[in-house]
Amino acid sequence: MKKNIISYNVDERENKMSLVNKKPLMTIIVPAYNVEKYLEQCLDSLVYQTIMDHRIIVVNDGSTDNTAEIIKKYINEYPELISWIDQENKGLGAARNRGLRLVETPFVTCIDSDDWQDQMFVERIKNVVNKYDEQPDIIFTLPWLYDSVTHQVTEWYDKDTFEKIFFPNSEKEDKMSIVTNARENKFLYELEASTNRRIYRTEFLRKIGFSYTEGKKWEDVKPHFHAIHHADRCIALKNTGFFYRVNTGGQITSGGGKSRLDIIPVFRDTLDMAFTEGWNEIEIAYILRMLWNFTTWSIDVTNTEYIGSLLKNLHELFNSIPYKNFKIYFKTCSPHRRKEMVKTWLLKSPFYNILKDYRVREYGVRIIRKLKRR
Amino acid sequence: MREVEMYLNSHHMVKSAILYVGPDYQSCCLKDFINTTNLDEIIITGDITQKQGLDILSPLIEQDSINKQRLPSKLQFISLEEIIPTEKEVDALVFENVEDISVLFQLEKFSPKYLVGEMKQQGLSSFALWEKYRNTCEEILIVTKRIDMDAQVLSWKKNTDNNIELSVIFPMYNVAKYLDQCIESVTAWKADYIEFLFVNDGSPDNSKEIVLEWAKKDRRIKLLDKPNGGCASARQWGLDRAKGRYVGFIDPDDYIDESMFRKLLRAAMIGSYEISYCGYNELYENTGETKKVDDLLGWPYNLGIVEPNKIWPMIAFSRVAIWRGIYKTDFLNRSKIHFYTDLRRFDDLPFKVETLANAKSIIAVNEHLYYYRLARPGQDVSADDDRLYVHFPIFNYLNESVASTKDQRIIDYLQLCKIQTHRYAINKIRKEFLKEYVLNAKKDLMTTGNFFRTLFMAKKELGKKARMYYFGMVTNNIMLLNFLKHND
Numbered sequence: 001m002k003k004n005i006i007s008y009n010v011d012e013r014e015n016k017m018s019l020v021n022k023k024p025l026m027t028i029i030v031p032a033y034n035v036e037k038y039l040e041q042c043l044d045s046l047v048y049q050t051i052m053d054h055r056i057i058v059v060n061d062g063s064t065d066n067t068a069e070i071i072k073k074y075i076n077e078y079p080e081l082i083s084w085i086d087q088e089n090k091g092l093g094a095a096r097n098r099g100l101r102l103v104e105t106p107f108v109t110c111i112d113s114d115d116w117q118d119q120m121f122v123e124r125i126k127n128v129v130n131k132y133d134e135q136p137d138i139i140f141t142l143p144w145l146y147d148s149v150t151h152q153v154t155e156w157y158d159k160d161t162f163e164k165i166f167f168p169n170s171e172k173e174d175k176m177s178i179v180t181n182a183r184e185n186k187f188l189y190e191l192e193a194s195t196n197r198r199i200y201r202t203e204f205l206r207k208i209g210f211s212y213t214e215g216k217k218w219e220d221v222k223p224h225f226h227a228i229h230h231a232d233r234c235i236a237l238k239n240t241g242f243f244y245r246v247n248t249g250g251q252i253t254s255g256g257g258k259s260r261l262d263i264i265p266v267f268r269d270t271l272d273m274a275f276t277e278g279w280n281e282i283e284i285a286y287i288l289r290m291l292w293n294f295t296t297w298s299i300d301v302t303n304t305e306y307i308g309s310l311l312k313n314l315h316e317l318f319n320s321i322p323y324k325n326f327k328i329y330f331k332t333c334s335p336h337r338r339k340e341m342v343k344t345w346l347l348k349s350p351f352y353n354i355l356k357d358y359r360v361r362e363y364g365v366r367i368i369r370k371l372k373r374r
Numbered sequence: 375m376r377e378v379e380m381y382l383n384s385h386h387m388v389k390s391a392i393l394y395v396g397p398d399y400q401s402c403c404l405k406d407f408i409n410t411t412n413l414d415e416i417i418i419t420g421d422i423t424q425k426q427g428l429d430i431l432s433p434l435i436e437q438d439s440i441n442k443q444r445l446p447s448k449l450q451f452i453s454l455e456e457i458i459p460t461e462k463e464v465d466a467l468v469f470e471n472v473e474d475i476s477v478l479f480q481l482e483k484f485s486p487k488y489l490v491g492e493m494k495q496q497g498l499s500s501f502a503l504w505e506k507y508r509n510t511c512e513e514i515l516i517v518t519k520r521i522d523m524d525a526q527v528l529s530w531k532k533n534t535d536n537n538i539e540l541s542v543i544f545p546m547y548n549v550a551k552y553l554d555q556c557i558e559s560v561t562a563w564k565a566d567y568i569e570f571l572f573v574n575d576g577s578p579d580n581s582k583e584i585v586l587e588w589a590k591k592d593r594r595i596k597l598l599d600k601p602n603g604g605c606a607s608a609r610q611w612g613l614d615r616a617k618g619r620y621v622g623f624i625d626p627d628d629y630i631d632e633s634m635f636r637k638l639l640r641a642a643m644i645g646s647y648e649i650s651y652c653g654y655n656e657l658y659e660n661t662g663e664t665k666k667v668d669d670l671l672g673w674p675y676n677l678g679i680v681e682p683n684k685i686w687p688m689i690a691f692s693r694v695a696i697w698r699g700i701y702k703t704d705f706l707n708r709s710k711i712h713f714y715t716d717l718r719r720f721d722d723l724p725f726k727v728e729t730l731a732n733a734k735s736i737i738a739v740n741e742h743l744y745y746y747r748l749a750r751p752g753q754d755v756s757a758d759d760d761r762l763y764v765h766f767p768i769f770n771y772l773n774e775s776v777a778s779t780k781d782q783r784i785i786d787y788l789q790l791c792k793i794q795t796h797r798y799a800i801n802k803i804r805k806e807f808l809k810e811y812v813l814n815a816k817k818d819l820m821t822t823g824n825f826f827r828t829l830f831m832a833k834k835e836l837g838k839k840a841r842m843y844y845f846g847m848v849t850n851n852i853m854l855l856n857f858l859k860h861n862d
């Protein structure tokens with residue numbers, strides 16, 4: 001060896017495909033609807049995992065483009081790894097439910113077919129599951145955002161909350177996360193509702209009768225509260241997660257259409273569940289917190305065509321929730337208390353329609369800020 | 375995880391890499407790198423001594439027993455002097471924390487298929503690296519880190535069928551007199567990844583022969599012939615046949631600074647921007663004077679904007695000048711932007727509004743690099759009669775394509791753009807055409823906004839005078855408009 005060279009070798013790794021496990025650890029459900037552009041990258045990231053300890057169920061949700069051919073190509077290549085269901089178009093929630101029913105492995109997770117997964121995802125999950133004595137009900141991961149216009153990678157929205165919950169006072173990177181549940185730590189409800197970042201224990205899901213909302217958008221919201229409310233052991237894994245593609249739409253309107261209106265039935269369902277099952281007030285406050293997040297965001301992006309009916313429906317929804325619950329929400333977990341109090345009052349009043357104009361909303365914020373300074 | 379690691383993580387075909395590191399590279403960085411990527415072979419080299427190399431490697435090898443499966447099967451440190459003469463085949467050349475990228479130019483002989491790395495903003499740009507490696511590499515990803523700002527990412531993939539990065543389209547009709555000067559200025563940059571498409575819109579003069587003459591000397595020049603159909607149809611004809619990843623439009627009676635396209639392409643590629651544009655000079659033909667035109671060029675536009683809601687105000691406030699920018703072809707296709715071929719003039723106004731309403735990222739080059747010839751007889755801009763009525767079909771198209779997005783902010787800026795355009799036309803148009811123009815303008819302004827709201831907005835964004843113009847137009851008050859016209 002030459003003087004200036006430091007070298008290190010290990011034996012050649014075994015051929016990966018020979019390692020496909022007969023009793024796999026987890027199933028990854030991939031609902032696919034007209035995604036010929038992205039599906040290959042997604043499936044590539046799943047079949048080139050560093051450890052083959054998983055199965056993949058692709059649910060073709062009645063695609064009309066080339067999606068089915070791409071799925072077939074992968075199934076021919078990896079018959080023991082991938083299975084496939086075809087159904088007529090029923091939406092994301094229904095496709096996930098269909099996949100969930102077929103799961104035979106101890107753990108299950110979903111991924112949307114326009115995102116893709118970390119190469120070491122399965123390996124990391126396997127390592128962490130073996131470290132805990134009792135199997136966790138939910139494992140949270142921390143995904144990344146990938147901007148498809150600027151090609152930048154950024155941190156997931158709720159990284160701070162996530163670390164506050166699972167890694168309090170930890171300086172060391174590799175430290176294991178604490179085991180917690182919603183009864184010990186209410187902040188769990190604050191996490192992003194996205195379902196793809198969680199790995200569920202299949203037994204646990206079957207026990208609580210878990211399913212996604214069908215036929216509506218925002219199908220993650222109710223299951224988010226449902227699962228966290230019942231889970232006994234939640235853990236987290238910091239260094240892995242899927243890549244969430246943002247900024248893909250050719251049209252700016254992609255987010256501002258009619259589907260925005262779906263937040264009203266979704267939250268009504270969630271609140272009904274909470275009231276009938278007798279959840280405590282703090283938990284309901286956290287549902288209101290998420291309702292507020294969605295409200296602010298939706299009013300901002302909904303386009304002129306639907307904003308009127310969105311506001312009208314929100315007005316009715318807000319008036320049907322007892323004010324007592326709002327009071328508790330403002331006291332406990334409201335991030336912008338003053339602003340939201342004014343807006344709640346406006347939405348509940350008959351003048352809710354003035355929120356229609358973004359200029360009014362912007363000036364409103366400015367006026368509140370000025371009042372605050374005084 | 376950062377862009378470089380994300381890239382290697384999602385490209386399973388990259389198995390071996392030379393990792394070129396800067397002097398302040400630490401062992402923990404390498405540990406993170408190995409933890410998030412899955413390479414079989416890593417050769418570390420760089421501007422560091424053997425002792426530093428040992429410091430970087432040894433902590434990892436000692437931990438071997440704990441974390442064996444995450445180490446690549448081959449991990450080496452080779453100093454820079456040793457590695458340059460050796461023959462090696464690697465998939466990727468990766469660089470991190472590098473301060474002086476000029477050394478990277480020497481590593482080209484390993485002909486890596488992938489060039490991936492992260493550098494600080496400095497004199498030598500990632501564009502220079504791209505120019506060096508674009509012939510040998512399949513894919514290139516270079517992250518330029520900036521102080522207090524988001525990083526810019528150059529992301530490039532080799533085309534399978536051609537190597538054209540930029541197509542420049544010249545719609546040509548009776549411009550023989552100016553053509554030589556124009557062609558000379560655009561061909562001065564000798565890059566081979568650019569093509570010049572001269573679309574001859576059925577000119578009766580000898581423009582065609584002039585272009586063919588030039589094409590003998592310069593293989594990048596191509597002539598496309600089409601029957602006469604107006605400027606818009608010529609631009610569309612060229613756009614349909616352009617192969618480049620970016621596309622630019624030049625009027626062949628103008629000319630440019632020799633560096634214009636290189637600067638535009640560099641600015642656009644460094645951060646994968648969808649549009650890049652520069653400033654322009656007005657050139658008065660009768661006197662030969664030039665004048666720099668004020669525009670949105672400085673901060674924050676020259677640093678790149680990636681928020682659509684900061685781009686939208688440009689719909690109202692930037693000048694209509696299609697030829698001073700280059701546009702990503704992907705972006706035009708995805709947003710379904712095209713020229714309205716039935717418009718005989720001002721077809722760059724709808725193009726401007728549609729690109730800005732759809733763009734997600736944009737950057738300005740803060741220099742005046744285009745020379746725009748004015749005061750030429752017969753030029754469209756000097757129209758002062760019913761030819762100005764063309765604004766109404768234009769805004770009809772825009773009501774369909776842009777206002778139908780139903781986004782209130784875009785509609786508002788479109789409304790302001792309308793007020794500006796009509797104001798310009800009213801100032802210009804001859805008396806006998808004014809009355810009908812105002813009637814149509816009123817109809818047009820009322821389709822996209824209500825009276826009081828626009829009145830309020832016009833004052834806030836454009837000033838009192840614009841509000842008066844708006845008021846004059848909607849109330850059909852010719853006297854008021856004439857008064858304003860004389861005082862504007």
